[in-house]
Amino acid sequence: MNPAAARLDWRIPEKMKAWVLGGPGELKLAEKPVPQPGAAEVLVRVDAVAVCATDLEVISHGEPALIQGGLPFNRNFTPGHEYMGTVVKLGAGVDEFEVGERIAVEVHAGCGRCERCREGMYTACLNYGMNYGDHDKGHRANGFTTDGGFAEYAVNHVNTMVHVPADMSDEEATLIVTAGTAMYGLDVLGGLIAGQSVVVTGPGAIGLMAVGVAKALGASPVILAGAHRDRNRLELGRRLGADQTVNVHEEDAVEAVKRATRGKGAHYVLECSGAPGALDQAVHMTSRGGRICLVAFPREPVMVDVAHLVRNNIYLYGIRGEGRSATRRAAALMAQKRFAAKLIHTHTFPLDEVPTAIRFARERIEDAIKVVVKI
Numbered sequence: 468m469n470p471a472a473a474r475l476d477w478r479i480p481e482k483m484k485a486w487v488l489g490g491p492g493e494l495k496l497a498e499k500p501v502p503q504p505g506a507a508e509v510l511v512r513v514d515a516v517a518v519c520a521t522d523l524e525v526i527s528h529g530e531p532a533l534i535q536g537g538l539p540f541n542r543n544f545t546p547g548h549e550y551m552g553t554v555v556k557l558g559a560g561v562d563e564f565e566v567g568e569r570i571a572v573e574v575h576a577g578c579g580r581c582e583r584c585r586e587g588m589y590t591a592c593l594n595y596g597m598n599y600g601d602h603d604k605g606h607r608a609n610g611f612t613t614d615g616g617f618a619e620y621a622v623n624h625v626n627t628m629v630h631v632p633a634d635m636s637d638e639e640a641t642l643i644v645t646a647g648t649a650m651y652g653l654d655v656l657g658g659l660i661a662g663q664s665v666v667v668t669g670p671g672a673i674g675l676m677a678v679g680v681a682k683a684l685g686a687s688p689v690i691l692a693g694a695h696r697d698r699n700r701l702e703l704g705r706r707l708g709a710d711q712t713v714n715v716h717e718e719d720a721v722e723a724v725k726r727a728t729r730g731k732g733a734h735y736v737l738e739c740s741g742a743p744g745a746l747d748q749a750v751h752m753t754s755r756g757g758r759i760c761l762v763a764f765p766r767e768p769v770m771v772d773v774a775h776l777v778r779n780n781i782y783l784y785g786i787r788g789e790g791r792s793a794t795r796r797a798a799a800l801m802a803q804k805r806f807a808a809k810l811i812h813t814h815t816f817p818l819d820e821v822p823t824a825i826r827f828a829r830e831r832i833e834d835a836i837k838v839v840v841k842i
């Protein structure tokens with residue numbers, strides 16, 4: 468039987484359990500009214516939500532979440548943006564989804580009316596900076612400017628949802644948005660990918676998904692670089708399709724990439740570590756005319772050999788989140804089982820134990836990678 472149908476409870480209560488952010492680092496389990504979907508929105512019963520490194524930022528420092536232009540503390544705000552669930556109610560004009568269907572979400576709906584949204588770059592929505600999350604302009608980003616998924620129910624715009632196949636587990640479906648970010652990075656690099664070399668630096672959740680997506684698209688070789696404490700993750704990277712892994716504490720990453728590419732350097736580098744020296748290394752491991760996409764960012768300004776970048780005609784890109792419907796394309800690869808995304812899911816906790824789930828993710832307890840809360 469369809470697992471969604473088996474678990475479907477058609478009665479929608481008036482109140483729900485939801486975690487809300489108090490002061491910095493302070494999450495409280497509260498009771499909130501179940502939200503109502505507006506035009507082009509649906510009500511989703513959240514079945515699972517993954518903890519993301521960005522959630523840890525939001526809970527401790529507030530940003531990048533902003534509620535009505537201010538930090539999200541003490542505003543009855545519910546974080547969580549990597550969730551999946553079951554559609555339980557349709558707003559006006561919705562025929563893209565049906566009640567009972569399983570969906571996974573992406574984060575950004577954008578405003579749909581600014582220049583960038585019209586170009587498909589809705590994660591770089593222009594009603595997102597000064598007026599971050601201007602609801603009157605239609606902008607919303609789940610778990611950043613509007614309530615997210617550490618709750619029993621959440622409202623989603625139809626543009627932020629993809630279908631989940633019946634044979635994909637709830638836990639794996641929470642990883643679709645992470646794979647979507649990796650896919651967007653490869654989209655932005657604009658290569659043919661098949662037969663071209665891709666280096667991924669930083670084997671966190673996005674880096675590991677980038678290995679899977681690049682391999683599924685035919686990249687060759689796929690090289691994953693990580694630090695000493697990432698040894699298990701590098702091994703996981705091999706199982707996700709990396710042809711070669713580099714422990715940057717044991718060997719020089721630039722030399723290793725040069726060796727693997729007949730001295731030329733890689734066509735594409737996806738920097739997913741945010742380590743202070745990573746961009747400079749990326750610049751030196753990219754081939755002449757090659758391209759670098761920054762997916763993670765360091766907390767401080769970094770030194771980069773810009774002259775090398777210019778002399779070698781290397782292109783440098785930055786992405787924010789998962790634009791241009793990349794999530795839908797990543798979901799298609801996962802539905803086709805082109806890479807075993809579920810390998811990066813390591814822990815599961817119930818809704819009542821969100822703080823424990825967050826602690827496991829933050830402190831990497833038991834080598835945690837993706838910690839999922841099942842609701």
Ligand SMILES: [Zn+2]
Nearest residue numbers: 519520521549
């Ligand atoms: Zn995330």
Ligand SMILES: [Zn+2]
Nearest residue numbers: 578581584592
């Ligand atoms: Zn916009």
